[in-house]
Amino acid sequence: MAQTxxxxxxxxQLGDKEAFRWVVHTYQRMVFSLALKMLCDExxxxxxxxxxxxRAWQRIxxxxxxxxxxxxxxxxxxxxCLDRLKSRKHIVSLPEDAATLRNIVASFDxxxxxxxxxWVSIVKLMAEGLSPKQRLVFTLxxxxxxxxxxxxxxxxxxxxxxxxxxxxxxxxxxxxxxxLGYE
Amino acid sequence: MNKIDEILEHLQGVQxxxxxxxxxxxxxxxxxxxxxxxxxxxxxxKSMTRWWIAAAAVFIVIVAGVxxxxxxxxxxxxRPLEISVQTKPEKHQAIRPASPVIQERAIVAxxxxxxxxxxxxxxxxxxxxxxxxxxxxxxxxxxxxVYEEETIIDxxxxxxxxxKLGERVEAMIHKxxxxxxxxx
Numbered sequence: 001m002a003q004t005x006x007x008x009x010x011x012x013q014l015g016d017k018e019a020f021r022w023v024v025h026t027y028q029r030m031v032f033s034l035a036l037k038m039l040c041d042e043x044x045x046x047x048x049x050x051x052x053x054x055r056a057w058q059r060i061x062x063x064x065x066x067x068x069x070x071x072x073x074x075x076x077x078x079x080x081c082l083d084r085l086k087s088r089k090h091i092v093s094l095p096e097d098a099a100t101l102r103n104i105v106a107s108f109d110x111x112x113x114x115x116x117x118x119w120v121s122i123v124k125l126m127a128e129g130l131s132p133k134q135r136l137v138f139t140l141x142x143x144x145x146x147x148x149x150x151x152x153x154x155x156x157x158x159x160x161x162x163x164x165x166x167x168x169x170x171x172x173x174x175x176x177x178x179x180l181g182y183e
Numbered sequence: 184m185n186k187i188d189e190i191l192e193h194l195q196g197v198q199x200x201x202x203x204x205x206x207x208x209x210x211x212x213x214x215x216x217x218x219x220x221x222x223x224x225x226x227x228x229k230s231m232t233r234w235w236i237a238a239a240a241v242f243i244v245i246v247a248g249v250x251x252x253x254x255x256x257x258x259x260x261x262r263p264l265e266i267s268v269q270t271k272p273e274k275h276q277a278i279r280p281a282s283p284v285i286q287e288r289a290i291v292a293x294x295x296x297x298x299x300x301x302x303x304x305x306x307x308x309x310x311x312x313x314x315x316x317x318x319x320x321x322x323x324x325x326x327x328x329v330y331e332e333e334t335i336i337d338x339x340x341x342x343x344x345x346x347k348l349g350e351r352v353e354a355m356i357h358k359x360x361x362x363x364x365x366x367x
Contacts, residue, residue: 015218024208033198046207053211057218105186108193119199145196174187182186 009069012060020060023069024053030070031077037139038081040091040120040127048084052077067153074146074154078136085132093128097121098180105182125180126173137162138169 005026011019028049035048055076056063063072100121104114114122127135133155140151141162151162201207 017212017215017218020215021208021212024211025204028204028207028211029198029201032201036199042202046201049201049207050211050214054214057215101190105190108189114197114199116199116202122194142191143194143196144198173191177187177190182190 005069006065009060009063009065012057013063020053020057023056027070027073028053031073034074034077034139034144035081036116036119037123037143038135039084039088040124042116042120044084048077048080051080055080068150071150071153074140074150078140078154082132082136085135091124091127093121093124097125101125101180125176128176129172130169133157134165134169134172137165138173141166142170 008019008022012023031049031052032045035045035052036042039045039048052073056073059076063069100118104112104118104122126138130138136155137151137157140146140154141148146154148159148162151157152159155162157165
């Protein structure tokens, strides 16, 4: 897989668009996941996916194989998400978002697959009160399941800053969920 | 494990689905520019940047050259100063006109500039017989302060020569008068 990926990226660097199609197909869900959890909007998340891969294509020759390709894509997507958040108003959750979360928690045992609108409700509830940086660190660490070192590489923050942002984000979300009746 | 940790654990690593992934892929592929076209754009941007850098370098060189030129002009070469001097008519004692040979020598002495002073443009009007009639005006071109001293020295020398010549003429006249008196 790694060999296939490296070969594919090398072809992309030579201008092979069909090789890049494989890259898009492989990584678009990953980028969409990050974008949806950051922006809480499906259409905006798709725009971020498009912009991320366009930018990746333009800069593919600058890609250094020492860094994981996924981390490189996450870096591009993170910057685009943060730029988009700067121009947006604060995210405010609605009462129906709390009801959605209750239904999801009740269906955890039934292996229910979350729909995108459910994801939006959950993230809106959790993201309320977080700064963009805190939200990014929380999303990458807690929701995407990346390691601290990967998050440091993607965000450019040092270990102390990642820990600090993650701690504050977790504490804020815990307080919010407690207010909703979850202990 | 409390409920909050359970919720966070359930959500970790779960990625939402794209409702139509193939359509999104095609959309992205459609928008991809050709690598060559993009490269050409990058190259042209690079060449524009290089052009601006070259133009800025040429401008700096020109400015430096002009500044250098201006600083060398601070001590300009000596310009010729033109002085027109009018002298009052010399008051001469009434003397008998000198012999033609003496007159010629006098004219030559005033008119002829020494060879090593040829750069001086000394124009002297030919002396008329009636020296009291009109003022002797002459124009003398002097080359700035450096040559002024030399010009003065030359002028002094000439005056001295003329004086000597005048003394010789006077002596010859006295001799002539004495010989005429004796002849009577």
